[in-house]
Amino acid sequence: xxxxxxxxxxxLLSAANLGSAAYAEGAITLAGxxxxxxxxxxxxxxxxxxxxxxxxxVLDEWDGSLARVRAMVEAGAVxxxxxxxxxxxxxxxxxxxxxxxLPASVTAQAPHYLxxxxxxxxxxxxxxxxxxxxxxxxxxxxxxSWADFWDVKAFPGKRGLGGQAxxxxxxxxxxxxxxxSDIYTVLATPEGVDRAFxxxxxxxxxxxxxxxxxxxxxxxxxxxxxxxDMYNGRVTFDNENNGKDYRIVWExxxxxxxxxxxxxxDAPNPEGAAAFLEFFAVPENQAGFPRLYGYGTGDAxxxxxxxxxxxxxxxxxxxxxxxxxxxxxxxxxENLESLEQRFKVWQSQ
Amino acid sequence: MRPPQPLRPSALxxxxxxxxxxxxxxxxxxVTVVVPVALFLFRAIDNRxxxxxxxxxxxxxxxxxxxxxxxxxxxxxxxxxxxxxxxEEGRAAALAARLNQAVPGSRSTVIKTAKWAATADLQGAxxxxxxxxxxKAWHNPALWSVIAHETGRFTSYYIxxxxxxxxxxxxxLQRLPAEEALFLTILxxxxxxxxxxxxxxxxxxxxxxxxxxAARPRMATLLLAMVLLPLWTSLLVRTVAWxxxxxxxxxxxxxxxxxxxxxxxxxxxxxxxxxxxxxxxxLLPLMILPVLAVLKRIPPxxxxxxxxxxxxxxxxxxRVQLPLLWPGLMTGAGLTFTFALGYYITPRLIGGEKDQxxxxxxxxxxxxxxxxxxxxxxxxxxxVILALVAGLLAGLHRLTTGRVR
Numbered sequence: 245x246x247x248x249x250x251x252x253x254x255x256l257l258s259a260a261n262l263g264s265a266a267y268a269e270g271a272i273t274l275a276g277x278x279x280x281x282x283x284x285x286x287x288x289x290x291x292x293x294x295x296x297x298x299x300x301x302v303l304d305e306w307d308g309s310l311a312r313v314r315a316m317v318e319a320g321a322v323x324x325x326x327x328x329x330x331x332x333x334x335x336x337x338x339x340x341x342x343x344x345x346l347p348a349s350v351t352a353q354a355p356h357y358l359x360x361x362x363x364x365x366x367x368x369x370x371x372x373x374x375x376x377x378x379x380x381x382x383x384x385x386x387x388x389s390w391a392d393f394w395d396v397k398a399f400p401g402k403r404g405l406g407g408q409a410x411x412x413x414x415x416x417x418x419x420x421x422x423x424x425s426d427i428y429t430v431l432a433t434p435e436g437v438d439r440a441f442x443x444x445x446x447x448x449x450x451x452x453x454x455x456x457x458x459x460x461x462x463x464x465x466x467x468x469x470x471x472x473d474m475y476n477g478r479v480t481f482d483n484e485n486n487g488k489d490y491r492i493v494w495e496x497x498x499x500x501x502x503x504x505x506x507x508x509x510d511a512p513n514p515e516g517a518a519a520f521l522e523f524f525a526v527p528e529n530q531a532g533f534p535r536l537y538g539y540g541t542g543d544a545x546x547x548x549x550x551x552x553x554x555x556x557x558x559x560x561x562x563x564x565x566x567x568x569x570x571x572x573x574x575x576x577x578e579n580l581e582s583l584e585q586r587f588k589v590w591q592s593q
Numbered sequence: 594m595r596p597p598q599p600l601r602p603s604a605l606x607x608x609x610x611x612x613x614x615x616x617x618x619x620x621x622x623x624v625t626v627v628v629p630v631a632l633f634l635f636r637a638i639d640n641r642x643x644x645x646x647x648x649x650x651x652x653x654x655x656x657x658x659x660x661x662x663x664x665x666x667x668x669x670x671x672x673x674x675x676x677x678x679x680x681e682e683g684r685a686a687a688l689a690a691r692l693n694q695a696v697p698g699s700r701s702t703v704i705k706t707a708k709w710a711a712t713a714d715l716q717g718a719x720x721x722x723x724x725x726x727x728x729k730a731w732h733n734p735a736l737w738s739v740i741a742h743e744t745g746r747f748t749s750y751y752i753x754x755x756x757x758x759x760x761x762x763x764x765x766l767q768r769l770p771a772e773e774a775l776f777l778t779i780l781x782x783x784x785x786x787x788x789x790x791x792x793x794x795x796x797x798x799x800x801x802x803x804x805x806x807a808a809r810p811r812m813a814t815l816l817l818a819m820v821l822l823p824l825w826t827s828l829l830v831r832t833v834a835w836x837x838x839x840x841x842x843x844x845x846x847x848x849x850x851x852x853x854x855x856x857x858x859x860x861x862x863x864x865x866x867x868x869x870x871x872x873x874x875x876l877l878p879l880m881i882l883p884v885l886a887v888l889k890r891i892p893p894x895x896x897x898x899x900x901x902x903x904x905x906x907x908x909x910x911x912r913v914q915l916p917l918l919w920p921g922l923m924t925g926a927g928l929t930f931t932f933a934l935g936y937y938i939t940p941r942l943i944g945g946e947k948d949q950x951x952x953x954x955x956x957x958x959x960x961x962x963x964x965x966x967x968x969x970x971x972x973x974x975x976x977v978i979l980a981l982v983a984g985l986l987a988g989l990h991r992l993t994t995g996r997v998r
Contacts, residue, residue: 309960310960310963311959311960311963311965314963333961336686336690336963339685339686339689339690339704340686340687340690341683341686407946452863453863453945453946455941455942456941456942459836459942462836462837462840463840466840466841466842466843467841467842468840468841468842468862574701577700577701578693578697578698578699578700578701579697579698580961580962581693581694581697581958581962581964582697582698582773584957584961584962585773585775586772586773588775588779588949588954589771589772589773589774589775589778590772591946591947592775592778592779592946592947
């Protein structure tokens with residue numbers, strides 16, 4: 245008796261340890277971004293899904309690495325049904341056949357989706373933006389634009405920028421007066437790339453490059469930098485949970501990025517995954533996550549189900565979307581390597 | 594000290610039980626390390642994708658060179674054939690990714706062309722115009738040149754790239770233009786950081802080891818615990834602790850300002866200095882422990898004898914003790930250097946943009962762009978350096994122990 249119960253417990257424990265091994269018949273395994281993101285997704289989306297369909301969900305945490313998906317598919321040992329993955333990686337994985345096309349009922353929703361948020365192989369799990377942020381307790385009259393971010397006379401002090409070409413080249417062009425929606429027309433030409441680097445030359449001595457969002461905000465908090473670019477969700481989280489007064493300057497212009505749910509080739513439970521995608525494609529259901537978290541969604545109808553306070557945190561809400569445009573994932577899928585290489589050379593000079 | 598003799602067959606027979614006992618370890622290392630690493634490193638020269646990708650096109654391009662501009666009509670027909678085949682066999686995306694590495698910006702055109710080639714009705718159309726209509730990548734002779742020249746089972750492309758070299762239109766070696774030449778800088782930087790960390794660790798370890806050896810047992814235990822403490826703390830915690838210590842409003846700057854040593858906060862964090870300090874703190878135990886182990890075995894009478902024969906302390910230490918310490922120092926240096934060479938998280942968190950080491954680029958190509966060939970070539974570079982250092986240390990070891998004898 246005791247042994248049987250112990251064995252049962254042990255089995256449950258080892259299933260939990262294996263993490264991705266589905267321990268209930270018919271369960272689906274989702275890989276999300278972990279931490280508070282997973283918590284909000286569980287409460288807002290996957291718990292209601294289980295309640296409605298009886299399909300249990302294992303919500304795993306992963307690092308968004310396409311290399312991992314490729315290795316799993318190549319080895320024939322796929323443990324995830326759906327993964328939330330960044331759009332450029334989705335683009336590459338989709339072309340390689342690592343992700344499967346979405347059910348037609350989901351792709352049929354396309355007219356309601358913002359640019360970049362519904363792909364043949366993926367539906368936005370969340371949208372986020374890289375925004376201009378300053379500390380409201382330190383600057384009373386803060387920057388209003390990316391040009392202000394570049395203006396070291398009016399706003400003396402160091403600035404924080406992510407240490408990579410992705411996002412940073414866009415920010416430089418915004419500062420140079422390019423409208424968010426024109427960024428990639430400019431960046432697609434060699435002259436446009438030169439223009440972005442020339443703009444970065446102006447600010448280079450005043451930049452503290454960050455490599456993780458934690459150090460970026462730590463720098464802002466400690467006064468190491470007077471303003472920084474940052475993911476909006478991190479900023480909102482610190483304001484709401486750690487009593488900070490960081491201000492997001494939406495009107496400066498921003499680009500939003502999309503993470504998408506993608507169906508992995510040879511997934512262990514494709515029917516369950518399809519059921520989840522169909523559930524998720526209903527605006528009312530999808531509202532469960534942005535209600536709890538500072539990340540938006542691709543479906544414009546979802547915002548009708550949110551309060552004004554909930555909407556105000558989201559980059560893709562109707563209130564601020566006019567200041568933003570989508571990152572161009574096809575552009576980055578082609579140019580990430582060469583531009584990142586040039587950026588690193590530029591940094592080393 | 595006679596060098597060890599190779600085992601003769603009769604001696605080997607007695608060793609069989611030991612060899613059997615070793616078998617699980619050998620198997621384990623083979624299966625979990627040697628084979629996967631070798632398979633991954635093989636990607637540094639692997640060219641199967643391109644070789645299998647364009648057999649017809651490459652044949653049609655023989656005799657053509659980039660200087661002639663776009664290739665003749667038959668090459669376009671062969672291209673459509675090859676791409677259609679690749680599309681049907683599910684190889685087109687990988688092919689496009691591979692071509693995009695060599696000629697950035699060609700990926701989407703290749704994918705589009707492959708999809709079109711697999712379904713297009715080609716009766717009587719001008720194939721050349723059709724292909725050129727698919728995208729501007731096909732207007733670039735450089736792309737055709739890659740298809741024409743990269744036809745072998747193996748490629749030197751990745752390894753050349755890690756040395757900032759490429760093949761020119763006629764196959765000759767060329768330096769990459771200045772705005773693309775990156776990897777030699779990174780390699781030099783990685784070596785410089787690892788070597789300075791190793792040297793500083795050695796300089797710090799010697800006095801500490803001496804003090805621990807000379808201290809009373811209880812004190813020695815306490816000191817040893819202090820040396821080991823960093824090893825028991827998470828790498829991330831230690832690194833972030835240094836960021837907080839060194840930042841503009843951190844305790845170090847506050848103290849300096851209070852003392853009046855500086856008026857403006859010094860920029861201490863995100864510099865080469867902060868990176869080296871953090872790495873030294875993390876890696877110091879790896880240097881101290883082997884030095885300590887050797888030092889404890891050196892009889893203190895030897896120093897005393899040297900001193901009593903009239904040698905000044907410095908000379909006695911240099912001529913008597915240091916040679917005996919060499920094996921410990923070299924083990925320590927080998928360990929410290931090996932670990933330092935592969936550092937990734939610490940430079941990312943606490944180094945500046947000019948302090949990023951090779952590993953961070955390996956991660957970038959493995960994870961972000963899936964360019965495993967280049968990642969493998971960079972890993973190979975690290976491995977070659979390690980092999981050279983191991984060889985150097987072994988040579989030094991033989992030399993120094995020779996001198997003692």
